[in-house]
Amino acid sequence: MKNLFKTEDWWSVWIGLFVFVISLFTLGGVDLLGWGVKTNVWMDINKALGVASKNYVALPGLVSLIMTFLFMLIVTSVGAKFLGLDLRKFAIGFTFIFWIAYACWLLGSWAPIAVNTPADMQKFGLNFSLRLTGESGFIIALLVGLVIGNFFKGFAGYLKEATRPEWYIKTAIVILGAGLGVKAASSTGLATAVLFRGLCAIVEAYLIYWALVYFVSRRVFHFSSEWSAVLASGISVCGVSAAIATGGAIRARPVVPVMVASLVVIFAVVELIILPALAMEFLHTQPMVAGAWMGLAVKTDGAAVASGAITDALIRGRAAAEGINYQEGWMLMAATTTKVFIDMFIGIWAFVLAVIWTTVIDRKAGAAAAGAGEIWNRFPKFVIGYFLTFLVMLVIGLAAPTIMSQLSLASGEADVFRVLFFVLTFFSIGLVSDFRKLWAEGIGKLALVYLVCLFGFILWIGLAISFIFFHGLTPPLM
């Protein structure tokens, strides 16, 4: 029982649940968390900061940001106190880490870096964008962390007490469950046929893709089971979240999921640029196949939805030139639906992997099968927190669909903190990593696995599955 308050694993559950429970007050009309900072894509820095809820719209963005920082500092400091850390050093370290990491996140949302749809390019008056999506902030945080960790080692050491990537990762995942629960519940309102066909994504991503990537990584590239499992989830399921959840579930070192997640973000950008153009050229007569393909092939939420939106626009444009006027948004819906189904099962897959790794693969050679107590001791507790937040939101959403907007608000407010814990994770990983050696010895090989699997079979199996389930379906005409 004393371990409930003595490990980072449990404290990720407590902090995650604390944020989650506070967000739920919105269901009773009391908005306790809406002051959290929301980072907008920006050209004018004065418009970059907003608040999570319109109930706090009068609050200046900078005040919101400061309140968000203080809130996170306090809740993590409580955990740090129970974990026996040096509170003064932790508070100072956390303060530096938060502000530097947030600056990276803010930079990632700068329009010339983040914007990825023609509509947004027009909105911001841009002729060029790196199209990296707002998630590029993760990469920037990682790079800045690397620079500090490798070239300013004294400063990195000064931040050590608060450099705790595993803790931040797990807390973020507990909060993530709430958002995915709402997604799952709200999706039931979509067209049934598209929904059902979206289910095939689970079969493909979790069973076929995962097993193939794991096999290729282990057998062909000779990676360890630790690297292979995280790589398989990152490439085949849903990029960043899946890599991180799997890393936690199999107790991989934090550097493993973060390196994989970084690759995922980079490759998603490549897919975002190439796939919609390919879809317009070769799938314009099968628009729903094209949409579903984006959801199945592009591995981050932001890039997948952006790909769906671009594909929707490109194919409708081409069809219009031929006198066919499809209604807007159906290809995007196919992309989003398949992606949502993939997202929904991250926790279940993490649970399955946690059990398999705990009981079989990660068992010491010659040791007897782990008993229930040992399984419990080694089981990553944050997975429980994830499931709890996911199921609570799913059950409420299904039982009371009329309050879906409040649920979305609650999960959106909690998501502010999920994103920030993710950013802290990436920055912290950079701080503790000697990436020069990793780049020299490993990341190239990781990228090669990704390249081989993505272009070798993931894209084409995804296309085949999309064709099987969506061919012949066309969006309604205007």
Added chain:
Amino acid sequence: MAHQMSVEKETAQAQSQAYEPLLPAEKQLIIWSLVIGVVLLGILIVVSYTFFPGSF
């Protein structure tokens, strides 16, 4: 920090170490995933075209 440095060294070494053959449990995981995946895919195709002919 010393511990973290050693972790990084381990990571680099882990990627360049000799091949660890697939454990029987890993082989089973791969095979069962693929078998269940292919079977479920077949079932989903039948169910999809039978119960959700899907015209918008």
